[in-house]
């Protein structure tokens with residue numbers, strides 16, 4: 001058990017890396033996929049089930065938890081790990097992204113963002129200092145800087161102005177975070193799809209110095225080609241010996257492409273959110289269980305998958321409970337999707353360690369082109 005936060009690289013294959021992040025609450029195998037537990041729960045999953053899928057770490061959100069039940073209440077009850085019965089590492093986002101995407105009546109100034117709650121309309125203010133305080137109250141192991149993720153479409157001048165504000169907020173986040181052994185603070189690179197802005201942001205973050213670095217401002221509608229265009233150079237601008245976290249990504253093929261380009265950590269609501277809408281992600285591609293073609297199909301969703309949904313149920317049953325909007329439909333498909341994502345991460349980690357990532361990626365794409373899912 002380490003009292004510190006440290007990243008140990010084990011192997012590389014091209015620009016891809018595999019390693020382990022050690023934290024006081026346990027190890028995180030990289031490349032890692034982090035399930036999203038926004039409001040202190042990974043929806044439709046018990047924590048022990050999340051662990052059974054292979055997850056080493058999950059995510060919480062400052063924005064949601066500050067509004068309900070409040071960070072002060074969670075702190076008084078022993079912190080977020082105790083509150084949600086997840087004793088392994090937790091990463092929390094800083095709130096800026098959700099304020100801009102969820103709240104109403106927002107006012108952005110140098111100080112921070114004033115907004116009204118999407119829950120009850122109450123007035124709130126988020127600043128770098130308040131975000132650090134909230135994440136400290138929650139007890140999260142990996143804290144994200146308070147930043148601003150500009151909404152698209154945005155001119156280069158607007159992206160530059162927003163990035164420079166985020167860099168001033170990164171300094172204030174660092175100053176407010178203080179010295180907390182065993183806890184990590186990650187900086188967030190901004191700069192849109194403009195290389196010299198990305199370079200300016202990376203240089204500023206490295207000057208301030210962080211325990212890990214996120215590539216922010218992507219997966220906001222720019223499309224996979226533009227995202228990969230940034231990832232062709234952005235990870236390389238960040239310190240090689242620190243974890244690199246791509247926020248909000250993504251579909252399985254986004255994840256494979258990001259790992260090939262040097263990303264170590266990712267998060268996305270897709271596997272859990274789509275599981276609640278009857279969509280399954282498999283080695284052969286996406287399967288919509290609402291489709292009538294599954295009505296009489298006795299086969300499992302994926303005969304090679306060892307998750308409870310694939311071991312014990314037919315497609316016909318999954319189709320039935322999804323159409324009937326039965327709660328078990330969300331449970332089984334969320335479990336399967338998270339299990340598939342973790343299987344994919346394990347495959348990537350093994351392939352990089354075995355110096356055979358190119359072959360793994362070729363098989364990954366070939367399986368999806370084969371059809372008949």
Ligand SMILES: CNc1nc2c(CC[C@H]3O[C@@H](OC)[C@H](O)[C@@H]3OC)c3nc(N)[nH]c(=O)c3cc2[nH]1
Pocket residue numbers: 036037038059060061091092093094095096097144147148149188215216217218219220247248249267268269
């Ligand atoms: C989806 N695309 C996307 N998400 C993004 C998020 C939220 C992830 C957060 O959002 C929650 O999921 C709803 C997850 O809990 C995650 O927490 C870390 C971002 N957060 C910050 N602070 N800065 C960014 O530049 C940023 C970019 C994103 N692009």
Ligand SMILES: [Zn+2]
Pocket residue numbers: 301302305306307308309310311336339
């Ligand atoms: Zn399965």
